Amino acid sequence: MSSASSGTGVSTVIDNIATLVTNDPSLGDGSPLGLVRDAAVVIEGDRVVWTGDSRKAPATDNRVDAGGRAVIPGFVDSHSHLVFAGDRTEEFNARMSGRAYSAGGIRTTVAATRAADDAELEANLTRHLAEALRQGTTTFETKSGYGLTVADESRALRIAARHTDEVTYLGAHIVPPDYAEDPAAYVELVTGEMLDACAPHARWIDVFCEKGAFDGDQARAILTAGRARGLHPRIHANQLSHGPGVQLAVELDAASADHCTHLTDADVDALANGATVATLLPGAEFSTRAQWPDARRLLDAGVTVALSTDCNPGSSYTSSVPFCIALAVRDMGMTPDEALWSATAGGAAALRRTDVGRLAPGARADLAVLDAPSHVHLAYRPGVPLVTQVWRRGVREV
Ligand code: NIG
Ligand code: FE
Numbered sequence: 001m002s003s004a005s006s007g008t009g010v011s012t013v014i015d016n017i018a019t020l021v022t023n024d025p026s027l028g029d030g031s032p033l034g035l036v037r038d039a040a041v042v043i044e045g046d047r048v049v050w051t052g053d054s055r056k057a058p059a060t061d062n063r064v065d066a067g068g069r070a071v072i073p074g075f076v077d078s079h080s081h082l083v084f085a086g087d088r089t090e091e092f093n094a095r096m097s098g099r100a101y102s103a104g105g106i107r108t109t110v111a112a113t114r115a116a117d118d119a120e121l122e123a124n125l126t127r128h129l130a131e132a133l134r135q136g137t138t139t140f141e142t143k144s145g146y147g148l149t150v151a152d153e154s155r156a157l158r159i160a161a162r163h164t165d166e167v168t169y170l171g172a173h174i175v176p177p178d179y180a181e182d183p184a185a186y187v188e189l190v191t192g193e194m195l196d197a198c199a200p201h202a203r204w205i206d207v208f209c210e211k212g213a214f215d216g217d218q219a220r221a222i223l224t225a226g227r228a229r230g231l232h233p234r235i236h237a238n239q240l241s242h243g244p245g246v247q248l249a250v251e252l253d254a255a256s257a258d259h260c261t262h263l264t265d266a267d268v269d270a271l272a273n274g275a276t277v278a279t280l281l282p283g284a285e286f287s288t289r290a291q292w293p294d295a296r297r298l299l300d301a302g303v304t305v306a307l308s309t310d311c312n313p314g315s316s317y318t319s320s321v322p323f324c325i326a327l328a329v330r331d332m333g334m335t336p337d338e339a340l341w342s343a344t345a346g347g348a349a350a351l352r353r354t355d356v357g358r359l360a361p362g363a364r365a366d367l368a369v370l371d372a373p374s375h376v377h378l379a380y381r382p383g384v385p386l387v388t389q390v391w392r393r394g395v396r397e398v
Contacts, residue, residue, distance in 0.1 A: 074138025
């Protein structure tokens, strides 16, 4: 047991927790969620320093009574597109009247984003982040991809980097209209001048590998160029149709293959034998009335699965991880425990992080208190705003 008074900071205990999800199998009931009943968490500075049975909690300076509620790690949303302007209400409305989703709608947001000034883009980002925080998200990744010029992509990343360390360069979202006649020239730009301008502001590089966007050879060239500049790959793979994205992700040791809706057995095998996480984004299938990704098939094969929002104005305009958990349990074959693990520890794995997504000594003190005695209520009570408190880096923010 680490002592809560070993450091120099002020310590706080949150106790009277009916169910604590630690995501540390060595704690509590030994399940992947590491559940502890009648639990307490001790925080010092921005870290968790102790978790366990309430009655054994060390003495601290402050006490917060959780009132018999559940406490979970803050959600790790490892896939969003939040630097954008405008919205696509009309496109959504038309789709709900039968029009199909296609990558082409991205052009609408590109035009609006290019036309917006920095202040507008930042205000939009801040508003969506506050919305996500209220719903329990304490770590998030976000991407460029609605600028598609050297200046617009690099400013999107600069703005994103003021709010998160998990910034992804997605110059290869689609080929913009100005390059429609010469896609090879656009790939050259993305791997050349645009990469030079963007690499200093990003940790990751992503490609939308799909018919109508970038094919396998283009995706490989783009990710390889990014890797040579110190960016680590992740891929939008196998979203709208089957393609080479998942296999390429595993081959390049991408941290994550995202969407994974259309998979062959060979794709599932490759994921099971590689180090790439499969990130499932059910908000996209919900908002495009598309086939659900088969989480059960991936889990049964031993694949590590993450669950994220894909929050963007086109295919998935939700910032709510609890909503995605409910969809994953209802429609993708996940148990409530698996879905919560995937939205916390799974998201952390998709970002190759071990400091978030769990509540064990040494982890960042990022947590949500649910107005429910158990985490299962996240799926059991869909659409109900159960998140009542959010702590980030040891500070209560909601
Ligand atoms: O993840 N697939 C590519 N990009 C987004 C959609 C972006 C948009 O429609 O604006 C996605 O679904
Ligand atoms: Fe996406």
